[in-house]
Amino acid sequence: MSAPSAELQAVLGRRWRKPPLIRRTWLRWALGLGALVYLAAAISSVEVNWSRVYEGLDRGGAFIMSFARPDFVTRGSDIWDGLMESLIMTVAASVVGIAISIPIGLGAARNIAPLPVYLVCRGIVALSRALQEIIVAILLVAIFGFGPLAGFLTLSFATIGFLSKLLAEDIEAMDRSQAEAIRATGSGWWQWINYGVQPQVMPRLIGLSMYRIDINFRESAILGLVGAGGIGATLNTAFDRYEFDTAAAILLLIIGIVMALEYLSGVIRARVQ
Amino acid sequence: MPVVENAAGNRVWMRRTTGQSMLRWFGWLLGVAVFVWCWNRISDSTTWFFVWDAPRIAGDILTRATPPRWSYIDELWLPIWDTLNIATLGTILALIMAVPVAFLAARNTTPSARFVRPIALLIIVSTRSINSLIWALLLIAIIGPGIFAGILAIAIRSIGFCAKLLYEAIEEIDHTQVEAISATGASRWQVMAYGIVPQILPAFAGISVFRWDINIRESTVLGLVGAGGIGLQLSGSLNTLAWPQVSLILIVILFAVIVSEWVSAKVRSAII
Numbered sequence: 001m002s003a004p005s006a007e008l009q010a011v012l013g014r015r016w017r018k019p020p021l022i023r024r025t026w027l028r029w030a031l032g033l034g035a036l037v038y039l040a041a042a043i044s045s046v047e048v049n050w051s052r053v054y055e056g057l058d059r060g061g062a063f064i065m066s067f068a069r070p071d072f073v074t075r076g077s078d079i080w081d082g083l084m085e086s087l088i089m090t091v092a093a094s095v096v097g098i099a100i101s102i103p104i105g106l107g108a109a110r111n112i113a114p115l116p117v118y119l120v121c122r123g124i125v126a127l128s129r130a131l132q133e134i135i136v137a138i139l140l141v142a143i144f145g146f147g148p149l150a151g152f153l154t155l156s157f158a159t160i161g162f163l164s165k166l167l168a169e170d171i172e173a174m175d176r177s178q179a180e181a182i183r184a185t186g187s188g189w190w191q192w193i194n195y196g197v198q199p200q201v202m203p204r205l206i207g208l209s210m211y212r213i214d215i216n217f218r219e220s221a222i223l224g225l226v227g228a229g230g231i232g233a234t235l236n237t238a239f240d241r242y243e244f245d246t247a248a249a250i251l252l253l254i255i256g257i258v259m260a261l262e263y264l265s266g267v268i269r270a271r272v273q
Numbered sequence: 274m275p276v277v278e279n280a281a282g283n284r285v286w287m288r289r290t291t292g293q294s295m296l297r298w299f300g301w302l303l304g305v306a307v308f309v310w311c312w313n314r315i316s317d318s319t320t321w322f323f324v325w326d327a328p329r330i331a332g333d334i335l336t337r338a339t340p341p342r343w344s345y346i347d348e349l350w351l352p353i354w355d356t357l358n359i360a361t362l363g364t365i366l367a368l369i370m371a372v373p374v375a376f377l378a379a380r381n382t383t384p385s386a387r388f389v390r391p392i393a394l395l396i397i398v399s400t401r402s403i404n405s406l407i408w409a410l411l412l413i414a415i416i417g418p419g420i421f422a423g424i425l426a427i428a429i430r431s432i433g434f435c436a437k438l439l440y441e442a443i444e445e446i447d448h449t450q451v452e453a454i455s456a457t458g459a460s461r462w463q464v465m466a467y468g469i470v471p472q473i474l475p476a477f478a479g480i481s482v483f484r485w486d487i488n489i490r491e492s493t494v495l496g497l498v499g500a501g502g503i504g505l506q507l508s509g510s511l512n513t514l515a516w517p518q519v520s521l522i523l524i525v526i527l528f529a530v531i532v533s534e535w536v537s538a539k540v541r542s543a544i545i
Contacts, residue, residue, distance in 0.1 A: 042358040048421045056416040063415060085318075092311040095304075130530050134406065134494045135523065138511065143331045145323035148315045222404045225498065229318070235407065239414045247411070251403060258402035 063244045070252050071245030075234065079250060082231035086220040087257075089151045089230055093220075094213045096152075097159025102205075104160060105167030112171060112197065121164065128161025133219050137228040148229030155216045155223075162215070166208050167201065174200045203272045210265030217261060221254050334516060341521035349506060349525060355420055356502035356529070359495065360488040363427025368481055371432045375439035382443055382469065393436070401433030405491045409500040423500035427488050434487075435480055442476035443469065478544045486537035493526045 022028040072079065107113045107121035133154055140150040174197065182196035224232025231250060238247040276284050289297070323330075376382045378393035409426035416422055446469060454468035496504020503522060510518040 038361075042362055045354065045358060046362070046420050046424065049417060049419070052417045053421070060415040063411070085314075088311040088314050092308060092315055095308045130527055132490055132494055132530075134497065135526070138497075139334075142334060143327050145320055147319050149319040149324065152315055218402060218404060222406045225406060225410075232407075236410060239410045242414065251407070255399050255402045259398055262398075 059242070059244075063248070066244040066248040067252070069245065070249035071243075072249045075238070075243075075246045078234045078237075079231070079246070079253070082224065082234040082250075083253060083257075085148050086217065086224075086230040086232075089148050089155060089220045089223070090213060090217045093152045093155030093159060094209070094216050097156040097212070097216075098163060098209050100156070101160045101163035101167065105164040105171065106193070106197075108164055108168035109171035111174075111176070112193075121168075125161050125165045125168070128157055129165065133158050134222065134226060137223050138226050141227045146227040146229075151220060151223040151228035151230055154228060155219060158219065159212055159216065163205075163208055163212055167205060170201045170204050171197060206272045207265070207269040210261075210268050214258065214261045214265055218254075218258060338516040338520040340517065341524060342515075342517035343521065345518050345521050346525075349503065349522070352496070352501075352503040352506050353525065353529070356489070356492045356504075359420060359423040359427055359492040359500075359502050360485060360533075363424045363492070364431060364481060364485045364488050366424065366428035367431030367435055367484070370428065371435035371439060374432060374436040375443060376465075378436060379440040379443035381446070381448075382465070393440075397433040397436050397440075399433070400429055400431075401437065403430070405430035405495065406498055409495050409498050413499050418499035418501075420501035423492060423495045423502055426495060426500055427492055430491070431484050431488060435484055438480045439473065439477060442473045442480075446472040475544050479541050482537045482540045482544075486533045489533040490530050493529060 020028060022031065104121045104124055107117045108125055110118055113121065136157055137150060137154040140153050144150045144153070178200060179192065179196035182192050187195065220230045220232075221235070222230075222232045224230040224234070225236055227233070231254070235247060235250045238244075238250065276286055279285050374393050374396055377384070377389050378397060380386060380390070383390045383393070405426045408429050409422060412422040412425050416425075450472060451464060451468040455464050459467065492502050492504075494504045494507075496502045496506065497508045499505070503526065507519065507522045507526075510516075510522060
């Protein structure tokens with residue numbers, strides 16, 4: 001048996017201590033102190049009106065209680081119209097968004113697109129990802145007027161950024177040999193994409209599309225706040241009038257639909273993958 | 274993959290049987306019909322006159338909005354600071370609440386898979402499916418407008434997101450390490466601290482920075498419903514049709530989003 005090394009000799013017989021997360025002492029202290037100073041500054045700049053909060057506790061309790069007896073009936077027709085509009089916007093925007101994001105996703109994949117096309121498509125993706133849905137909705141409402149058209153356009157635009165980026169990343173990570181084998185048979189560009197690239201990315205594309213439909217429905221629930229159609233306007237009115245029973249009913253419906261969509265997309269994804 | 278005989282009596286390979294291709298065709302038909310119906314409903318509730326007029330309106334807004342009113346930035350420093358605080362404090366609060374929920378929801382650490390786990394999963398689903406703007410609306414109705422409502426809205430919305438990713442990370446841990454620690458005679462809490470936590474710490478750090486980045490985006494618009502931050506200035510400027518201010522605020526928001534995404538990408542690549 002060889003003698004233990006000097007390094008081991010030095011620590012033998014001492015109690016084990018957890019190694020620190022950050023090795024350098026000064027950096028550890030500086031980061032910790034910085035975080036503390038920031039937290040103190042941040043918390044002190046938040047003004048909380050505790051008496052107002054205390055008053056609100058009753059209302060909060062009333063709201064939580066109203067989940068036990070949601071009121072689907074009183075504003076039944078408003079809820080139904082809003083929900084249908086949300087669903088319609090979701091379906092239409094998902095179809096159009098997915099249809100547009102496929103060519104843009106192809107263009108944004110560096111291994112199949114020439115550089116100028118790549119740059120343009122990446123620019124579109126970056127723009128769409130940087131602007132939040134609600135801001136796009138405000139601008140589109142100002143331009144196209146109130147109604148579901150603005151919401152539909154907003155969701156389509158957001159879908160493009162999300163789906164094209166992930167599709168392009170998937171295409172960039174694909175197995176080149178399969179695509180090359182198709183090329184070697186003398187196929188044209190379309191045949192190459194259709195038989196070499198498409199079968200490799202299709203399962204993931206379907207999975208991501210299902211996920212995006214789910215997100216689109218969730219987002220469509222808030223677009224109504226700025227006048228872009230959907231259930232959001234009804235929900236806003238319910239909160240403004242303190243009609244918590246109706247609000248609870250709407251929230252339960254949203255949660256239910258989101259859960260159903262998530263379950264459905266889980267089933268579909270399990271089947272295609 | 275059937276082989277079908279054609280009219281001339283030759284056997285031809287086809288990808289699908291006649292029944293399968295009919296079924297697919299019918300599925301496509303149904304899909305197209307649903308889309309057309311949806312589009313009709315949208316088109317019915319649209320004032321097309323405004324849409325045809327849209328390019329002129331867009332050009333009009335653009336000329337009004339340029340150049341941005343740069344001097345307005347002096348009034349924006351405080352809202353920017355508030356926005357940053359809403360996102361950061363909201364993320365911290367969310368993480369404090371998400372960690373126990375995640376441990377209760379993970380199959381290998383939950384105390385009871387039959388009773389506690391479904392409750393934890395319900396918390397995750399319900400907080401995740403409702404947007405932070407809706408949480409903000411609700412909290413404003415309860416505790417009044419202000420930054421505090423924004424922080425709570427961000428925190429509640431983030432619980433589900435963080436807890437979901439975290440419990441998936443907990444379920445994927447290497448079990449041998451946990452067994453090694455418990456073989457030394459460690460208690461339940463010691464197993465957690467030395468067997469489980471070190472394994473999920475990188476995932477935890479990644480998730481918190483990722484969520485912080487998303488929360489910066491979301492907190493910039495929370496002000497639209499009155500929950501503090503730069504969105505308050507945005508809605509004020511929109512309501513008074515002060516387009517040069519709107520364009521400046523949009524530039525600031527865009528800048529904040531890009532910076533936060535850059536920070537989060539840097540930190541995550543350093544950790545993982």
